[in-house]
Amino acid sequence: MIKNNKGRNRCKNGTVPKTSTARYSTSLRIAIKSVIVRLAVWGVIPAGFAIWLIQRGGLENV
Numbered sequence: 275m276i277k278n279n280k281g282r283n284r285c286k287n288g289t290v291p292k293t294s295t296a297r298y299s300t301s302l303r304i305a306i307k308s309v310i311v312r313l314a315v316w317g318v319i320p321a322g323f324a325i326w327l328i329q330r331g332g333l334e335n336v
Contacts, residue, residue, distance in 0.1 A: 307333040 307328060314324035328334055 303333055306331070 310319075310324050310327050310333075313319045314321050
């Protein structure tokens with residue numbers, strides 16, 4: 275959820291932090307992880323390889 279930065283206390287220096295790139299990278303990671311899981315469920319790639327890809331790619335906390 276994105277925090278509403280409108281109002282009196284936007285930030286200490288008056289600038290609004292950039293949120294578009296953070297949302298894009300998170301949604302991209304979720305999409306990649308879901309593709310890996312679907313391929314493993316369908317039997318296209320082995321489950322052990324899917325687990326290794328998720329752990330190696332830093333996707334386990336997504």
